[in-house]
Amino acid sequence: MPRTDTVLADPRLSGFQRDRARAVVREELDRVRRGELPAADVAESARRRLSGPGGLRPVLNATGVVLHTNLGRAALPAAAVQAIVAAAGHTDVELDLETGRRARRGRTALRALGEAVPAAQAVHVLNNGAAALLLAATGLAAGKEIVVSRGELVEIGDGFRLPDLLVSTGARLREVGTTNRTSLADYRDAIGPQTGFLLKVHPSNFYQRGFVAAVPVRELAALPAPLVVDIGSGLLDADPLLPDEPDAATVLCDGADLVTASGDKLLGGPQAGLLLGRADLVEALRRHPLARALRVDKLTLAALEATLLAGETPTRRALRAPAARLRRRAEAVHGALGGAVPAEVVDTVAVVGGGGAPDVELPSAALALPPDLAAPLRLGDPPVVGRVEQGRLLLDLRCVPEDDDQAVAAAILRAAGH
Numbered sequence: 072m073p074r075t076d077t078v079l080a081d082p083r084l085s086g087f088q089r090d091r092a093r094a095v096v097r098e099e100l101d102r103v104r105r106g107e108l109p110a111a112d113v114a115e116s117a118r119r120r121l122s123g124p125g126g127l128r129p130v131l132n133a134t135g136v137v138l139h140t141n142l143g144r145a146a147l148p149a150a151a152v153q154a155i156v157a158a159a160g161h162t163d164v165e166l167d168l169e170t171g172r173r174a175r176r177g178r179t180a181l182r183a184l185g186e187a188v189p190a191a192q193a194v195h196v197l198n199n200g201a202a203a204l205l206l207a208a209t210g211l212a213a214g215k216e217i218v219v220s221r222g223e224l225v226e227i228g229d230g231f232r233l234p235d236l237l238v239s240t241g242a243r244l245r246e247v248g249t250t251n252r253t254s255l256a257d258y259r260d261a262i263g264p265q266t267g268f269l270l271k272v273h274p275s276n277f278y279q280r281g282f283v284a285a286v287p288v289r290e291l292a293a294l295p296a297p298l299v300v301d302i303g304s305g306l307l308d309a310d311p312l313l314p315d316e317p318d319a320a321t322v323l324c325d326g327a328d329l330v331t332a333s334g335d336k337l338l339g340g341p342q343a344g345l346l347l348g349r350a351d352l353v354e355a356l357r358r359h360p361l362a363r364a365l366r367v368d369k370l371t372l373a374a375l376e377a378t379l380l381a382g383e384t385p386t387r388r389a390l391r392a393p394a395a396r397l398r399r400r401a402e403a404v405h406g407a408l409g410g411a412v413p414a415e416v417v418d419t420v421a422v423v424g425g426g427g428a429p430d431v432e433l434p435s436a437a438l439a440l441p442p443d444l445a446a447p448l449r450l451g452d453p454p455v456v457g458r459v460e461q462g463r464l465l466l467d468l469r470c471v472p473e474d475d476d477q478a479v480a481a482a483i484l485r486a487a488g489h
């Protein structure tokens with residue numbers, strides 16, 4: 072029996088920590104029973120796990136899904152990580168150090184966002200994309216109607232549906248058109264004294280082909296009602312790599328009154344919700360009582376500002392990595408295994424994920440491994456998460472930082488018992 076009493080005997084452990092230490096030791100012993108961990112390593116492995124923060128362990132994303140919601144969507148740029156650390160203590164988030172007076176919360180982050188999207192008269196930042204939509208619906212349409220196409224009543228994930236969220240604000244949905252086709256006349260005929268706003272939702276996690284029709288923003292904007300566009304992904308400018316993804320600048324230039332978006336999808340920043348558009352609407356929403364409940368944390372503001380100023384993000388890098396380079400990296404990892412594990416380099420297709428660009432395929436490269444390595448790799452240190460496809464475990468390198476290739480090779484060797 073491996074010795075674990077030294078782990079639990081640590082006098083620095085509080086009662087709560089001791090309970091957690093017991094649980095961790097039990098889990099490590101289970102791994103030994105399953106043959107995933109040598110018995111001699113139990114104490115060391117448990118100690119390593121207990122020395123870090125409890126949950127939220129750093130994971131190597133080898134899934135080939137750039138924005139994986141279960142893995143925390145966007146990985147932040149290094150500058151954003153530093154900004155979070157710098158803002159973690161007391162910070163001037165709501166204080167003007169020059170005058171000593173209260174100042175607009177997160178004003179430098181808001182300025183950076185405003186400068187990134189000059190077409191927006193005003194901007195506001197909240198907890199997430201859903202919060203942005205919630206505030207718009209509450210502030211502009213509670214007790215009124217939101218006119219929306221039947222083709223855009225989207226379920227965003229984990230069972231959450233945008234129509235339910237909209238109705239929860241006290242607004243009524245005025246559904247127009249059909250699942251596959253909605254015309255300008257459908258919207259026009261629905262507008263009346265009860266209209267709060269017209270809503271266009273980007274169906275970001277699916278796409279329709281065939282006998283379909285939707286009304287472009289430019290045409291909707293000409294109708295006599297405010298137009299809110301939920302672009303979802305947080306793309307601020309048009310990106311030729313993602314031709315079907317709407318971006319905030321274009322949508323505003325086409326006449327939308329408000330745009331809502333997420334901060335941690337294609338923008339590549341922290342979880343946040345963005346509201347951009349007409350100054351009077353943004354200001355009214357910013358002062359709405361509900362806005363206080365959706366107020367964003369100082370750490371988020373710090374990370375968002377740094378992401379906007381950094382330009383380059385791990386998300387952008389992962390989206391743009393050339394397939395040939397990924398293939399060379401996969402071959403180098405294969406070489407580092409030295410034939411000790413049955414592995415093969417294969418061409419794969421990676422995806423954007425995070426409910427974005429569902430029709431975009433990113434040619435990529437992966438190591439194909441026996442599927443029984445999936446669990447030990449996931450449970451290793453660092454955990455490496457791949458995907459199992461057609462009976463093989465694929466470790467796709469598109470979202471793995473290049474600096475971590477050797478860590479992937481070492482993790483494979485450890486998982487295979489070498």
Ligand SMILES: *Cc1c(COP(=O)(O)O)cnc(C)c1O
Pocket residue numbers: 199200201202227272273274275276301302303304332333334343344425426
């Ligand atoms: C992702 C998404 C949302 C929700 O944004 P969160 O930041 O996840 O709250 C809303 N609408 C669309 C179209 C989305 O893609």
